Amino acid sequence: MDEGRHGELRAMLEELLTKFRTDTRDKVRRARPQDGDRRIGATDDDPPEDLERGVILATAQVASEMASAVGQALARLEEGAYGFCCDCDDDISPARLRALPFAVRCTDCERIREQGKEWERRETPTSLFLQ
Numbered sequence: 001m002d003e004g005r006h007g008e009l010r011a012m013l014e015e016l017l018t019k020f021r022t023d024t025r026d027k028v029r030r031a032r033p034q035d036g037d038r039r040i041g042a043t044d045d046d047p048p049e050d051l052e053r054g055v056i057l058a059t060a061q062v063a064s065e066m067a068s069a070v071g072q073a074l075a076r077l078e079e080g081a082y083g084f085c086c087d088c089d090d091d092i093s094p095a096r097l098r099a100l101p102f103a104v105r106c107t108d109c110e111r112i113r114e115q116g117k118e119w120e121r122r123e124t125p126t127s128l129f130l131q
């Protein structure tokens with residue numbers, strides 16, 4: 001990878017990292033008005049309801065996962081490993097990198113990982129018999 005491309009990627013990833021980190025912090029703060037200082041000078045509406053708070057926290061979680069993915073991509077860029085899957089070392093397809101510049105896994109490995117997460121999220125096995 002040439003210097004120019006490297007610098008471009010780094011600048012873009014750093015910008016994304018800042019964005020996702022700010023996003024996470026803002027959302028967490030919004031979801032927890034009681035222990036923040038947001039009311040000072042705040043002009044927005046009432047504190048969110050529980051349901052809304054849950055939704056905000058879920059999006060904060062996503063933003064924080066994105067931030068950590070971008071952080072990993074940056075580290076890999078510095079190591080010269082950017083563009084290769086961190087699980088199987090295969091090339092990540094250019095189309096995937098264009099769509100997700102901070103992808104650290106190829107499509108196949110990402111799918112396997114997502115399935116693993118889905119599995120963890122499931123409730124106790126007994127729920128399978130109660131449906």
Ligand SMILES: [Zn+2]
Pocket residue numbers: 085086087088089090105106107108109110
């Ligand atoms: Zn892979």
